């Protein structure tokens with residue numbers, strides 16, 4: 389009975405780590421094997437194995453297979469927090485990497501740093517990066533808006549810890565319509581903030597600059613933002629689309645996707 393419990397527990401760890409980070413589940417099993425072989429405790433082996441694979445082994449393998457790891461410590465293009473790279477959620481294909489690198493170096497000259505959220509996992513087209521519906525082929529990434537602090541000064545801070553779930557306008561027509569039609573998940577990211585840390589206002593000028601910069605690239609296929617944000621920022625490109633009620637609301641981040 390005890391053995392069955394242990395096997396089930398390992399299975400649960402495998403499933404959860406795979407869902408969160410794609411390769412984490414396999415690394416769990418590998419650490420288990422190593423810890424038995426080396427007669428060392430799993431709690432020491434797993435973090436070391438995980439970090440070595442995260443930093444040194446997975447990036448070059450993914451690179452060979454067409455997915456690039458995005459920078460982690462560059463002010464012009466960086467993750468909202470270390471969980472995105474630690475969970476292998478910051479991989480993109482070559483075209484999207486090119487768009488992001490070119491855009492970020494241009495925007496940085498205007499004192500704008502790009503903060504990214506979920507992108508894609510390192511391997512396999514079609515492997516879902518939960519809870520997203522479409523981040524599964526290296527061509528999608530979520531980017532934070534830019535904000536103003538309580539003195540109206542531009543800041544690189546974001547309202548929530550995760551970067552998701554704090555909306556520019558709590559209520560708006562599109563959200564109300566989707567919720568009324570029964571799409572309860574439309575509002576769901578409000579539960580994924582992991583805490584609201586800053587009271588900020590949308591920096592319309594800098595957010596618009598980021599979106600216009602993305603739009604200027606031939607490889608950019610579409611951008612999702614909430615319709616009222618598109619209107620307020622005075623943007624009219626037909627590459628900016630409404631994502632539909634089956635998705636979640638996009639007035640907490642920009643979704644960028646390449647061809």
Ligand SMILES: [Zn+2]
Nearest residue numbers: 528529530643
């Ligand atoms: Zn997205």
